[in-house]
Amino acid sequence: MMAELHPPRWQVWAHFRFSIIGGLLSNPPEPGQLKQRLQELAEKNWQHPLRPGLMRVSFSTLERWYYQARDAADPVAALGRRIRRDHGKRQALCDALLKALEEQYHQHRRWSVQLHYDNLRARIDGQPELGSLPSYQSVRRCMQEHGWVRRREPARPTAGQSRAADRLEQREVRSFEATHVHALWHLDYHQARMKILDTAGRWQKPVALAIIDDRSRLCCHLQFYLAETAETLIHGLTQAFLKRGLPRALLTDNGAAMLAEETRQGLARLAIEHKT
Numbered sequence: 001m002m003a004e005l006h007p008p009r010w011q012v013w014a015h016f017r018f019s020i021i022g023g024l025l026s027n028p029p030e031p032g033q034l035k036q037r038l039q040e041l042a043e044k045n046w047q048h049p050l051r052p053g054l055m056r057v058s059f060s061t062l063e064r065w066y067y068q069a070r071d072a073a074d075p076v077a078a079l080g081r082r083i084r085r086d087h088g089k090r091q092a093l094c095d096a097l098l099k100a101l102e103e104q105y106h107q108h109r110r111w112s113v114q115l116h117y118d119n120l121r122a123r124i125d126g127q128p129e130l131g132s133l134p135s136y137q138s139v140r141r142c143m144q145e146h147g148w149v150r151r152r153e154p155a156r157p158t159a160g161q162s163r164a165a166d167r168l169e170q171r172e173v174r175s176f177e178a179t180h181v182h183a184l185w186h187l188d189y190h191q192a193r194m195k196i197l198d199t200a201g202r203w204q205k206p207v208a209l210a211i212i213d214d215r216s217r218l219c220c221h222l223q224f225y226l227a228e229t230a231e232t233l234i235h236g237l238t239q240a241f242l243k244r245g246l247p248r249a250l251l252t253d254n255g256a257a258m259l260a261e262e263t264r265q266g267l268a269r270l271a272i273e274h275k276t
Contacts, residue, residue, distance in 0.1 A: 009050070014080035016049040020057065021066050025075060038062045093142055094131045097124075101142065109151040113140045184214040184275075185247040187237070189228045189255070198226065209236040213244070214251075220244040230260035241270075249273040 020041060029037050041062055045054040065079060072078030093101070100123060104116060111119075117139050124130050143149070154161060178184040188210060195203045206224045209232065213220055221240035225232040250267060252258040254276050267274045 017079040178214040187211040233257040
């Protein structure tokens with residue numbers, strides 16, 4: 001049995017709005033009659049599209065829906081979700097509050113979000129010019145977006161620990177995040193903890209070759225081998241290609257198997273960019 005598909009909320013609301021004013025579009029009112037017909041619709045009860053119960057729609061809302069659908073090439077799409085004018089703009093935290101929160105975080109990185117919020121409230125009580133207190137969710141979301149996460153640091157770091165933290169802060173950190181599936185794959189070998197007995201009676205520690213898609217985090221192939229060689233690498237890559245197709249680029253470390261000539265030439269023939 002196939003699973004029942006549920007349309008998105010904006011589409012449900014779009015069809016609901018169109019069902020109300022659709023008659024005005026298919027049978028346009030005579031000049032001077034639009035107000036009367038909208039008033040008749042405003043006095044009716046309508047079944048709520050998302051939950052049980054009845055609802056009414058005001059005259060001004062119906063009028064806005066009518067002109068919004070009448071002037072659009074696709075009336076149903078025009079009656080869907082409307083993006084707010086302030087979309088993408090932060091309204092909860094003004095510049096002064098954002099700066100105060102940033103200074104507070106850099107001084108106390110070991111604090112939790114709740115502790116930062118409580119101290120921000122106390123600071124606003126003492127400095128009303130900072131503005132009104134935002135909600136806890138707004139402060140938490142702002143700190144996550146700016147990367148102000150709680151650090152597990154010693155309460156009283158030594159001079160060497162402070163210098164090491166400063167050096168780490170200045171270092172360049174590269175992060176790969178592809179925009180499409182199969183745009184970038186990662187692969188690496190991982191040493192297993194347990195030992196196995198081979199056919200010759202010798203104990204071996206196998207290695208696992210893992211190949212992961214960067215965008216979807218899907219494991220394209222995972223297989224255990226007895227050694228990290230170009231032969232096992234090419235075999236694992238071939239299995240991943242047969243199951244998932246060819247990626248645009250492949251990111252590996254500088255291991256001998258990854259830098260082997262047969263590996264590099266094979267990727268070049270397949271037009272796969274090799275990144276290390």
